[in-house]
Amino acid sequence: MPSAPELAFTRRSLLQGSLAALALGGSAGALAGCGSSDSSSGGGGKTVSIGSNYSDAGVKSAFAAVVADFNKSSGLSAKVNTVDHNTFQNKIQTYLQGTPDDVFSWFAGYRMKFFAAQGLASPIDDVWDKIGDSFPDSIKNAAKADDGHYYFVPLYNYPWVMNYRQSVFDEHGYSVPATWDDLMALCQKMKSDGLTPISFADKDGWPAMGTFDILNMRINGYQFHVDLMAHDESWTDPKVVKVFDTWKELFPYYSSGPNGLTWEEGAQDLQNKKAGMMFQGAGQVGQQFSKENLADLQFFPFPEIDSAYPIDSGIDAPIDGFMMSKKPKNKAGATKFLEYLGTAKAEAAYLASDPTDVGTASDYDQSSYNQLQKDSADIISKTKNIAQFLDRDTRPDFAYPVVQNALQQFINDKDSAAAAKSLEDQAKTIFV
């Protein structure tokens, strides 16, 4: 998922997409107030400062509820410094090198590992001694950096899946495809029924990354995904070319002109029954559906391509959570806060008004979930490896604009070899 600024921001806004450009211009400097504001809590004390990018009104108040609950139960006083989502991500390097808050919001994956490796975050194994039992192994692995220590406490996530409308499947007698051949046959059938088999929209530049990820994991496995993202494997490897070649088989079944369509338009095609399926974050599509239609929205995991990598071997389910900065002013308090965050109770407090994302703790009380959330939690818990989405699993300067542009170029000219070569040439200049 979109952790590029505009993207994460986009998902939660009304005037999606277009506002991102505004935020870019309007919020520069907002971060200046962050981090340096709290100097009262030298060594211990009761104050814990939290740097948060949960800047949209809805998530901001949801997070405030979590913090209020923590303050009540712990007797400490946690203070939130909220910074605009875009600005926070764009300035994170400078922020972490200055005087960051004790605890800060961030993402799992390469982006977490990157700061852990630079020593800009503190290991929090002691936190995980307390909260470890509440999480499945897939989530635990996602919270560890390369040195084997924990650096991250997850809050929520959502899976990337093939979305469809149950009523459309019922009407035409379609069944959920289990393999690539099934998928091709289903697409063919949908096409002859006058549907766009797969709604595909990449104007925003990141949705295509989800398709690349899942094809790569289905064809080459989770570990290859991780190694490729870290550039330990070459993009010109025939395995990568095979991903692109396989992808080309989907294009006849895609919407026309995907580079000009926003993913919101793509989701509307699914809602309006013009398209049969859409590979996208379950929560993202759900947000575009009206309340009445939401109950009709279903999904299935992307079908198996190579039996060596079955459907439960890996999916993208990007996790948002928190980390501890390198020299927290109040380490004991920060530890306490992270321990609190790593409970089903805190996750539930945060997700109370969120109808699409799901908590990451295994003992999360799912009675408040709608069907979509139940299915999301189910697929995540059954999957052995949770990938974090391309832009979070690789260097941000490689994901944007390099991969983004290369995938759009590939969508346009469908030249597998050229895409692989261009990506490798540029990767060499960035991963040094």
Place this chain on the structure above:
Amino acid sequence: MVAIPLVVDLVFIWGPALATIVLSFTDATGAAPIHWVGTKNYHTLAEVDPSFWPAVRHNAIWLGVFILIATPLGMLFAVLLDRGLQGSRIYQSVIFLPVMLSLALIGIIWQVIYTTNGGLLNTLLGHGDGGGVDFLGDPSINLWAVLVEATWRQAGYVMILYLSGLKAVDLALKESAALDGANGWQTFRYVVFPVLRPVNVVILVVTVIESLRAFDLVYITNQGGIGLQLISAMITQQITGPGNRIGYGSALGVVLLLISLVPIVAFLVQQFRKEDES
């Protein structure tokens, strides 16, 4: 009194410009120690980055369209409105409106017009159900689609600038031209246009500047992705994006600086020559 602007100029313009040049020879990212990398960044942009040469070409096309179409169109609007058409204030407001609209709104307006998904234009072309022309996504045409947006805005801008110039033209000049039997075009070409020389220079400079720093429209379309690469958009992606490739972004900035120097030097040379003559 000259000292203060001079200091401001040095601190806020030449300081950053020089810093940019220095940074362009490093691998600065905002984190981690900075290393000298020689001309590697320039090598990367010229030989590896698939966006760079398209960006240079697109900037040149942008300038060409502005000089040949957008600016003359704005001048035409101004001249027509200056003749005191009925309701000219309404026309003025309508044509100037795009300049005042917020970017978010402009993005939405043109998405609605251009999209293949039941967009206005594709519906008029008979492709309301999809399958029409992918104006914003197809890299062989999306630059032209965005240039229509840019012209739509630039023409209004130039119109207002030019209109204020036209208002200042002595009516007696036009009357005597008319008495001498000049028609509308001749009056404009041989009387009004030369009189407006200072305004023309301003408009030319504005046009060149707007073309070189063109950025916002492509950014709201696809963040300067395929078909819409521009140097300024590339700089933004590299420096302000999550990647913080400041060294590489600075190299792009230096290229833009060098390109910008061409019209600036040409302009200054001409100015100085004129001063010498007079």
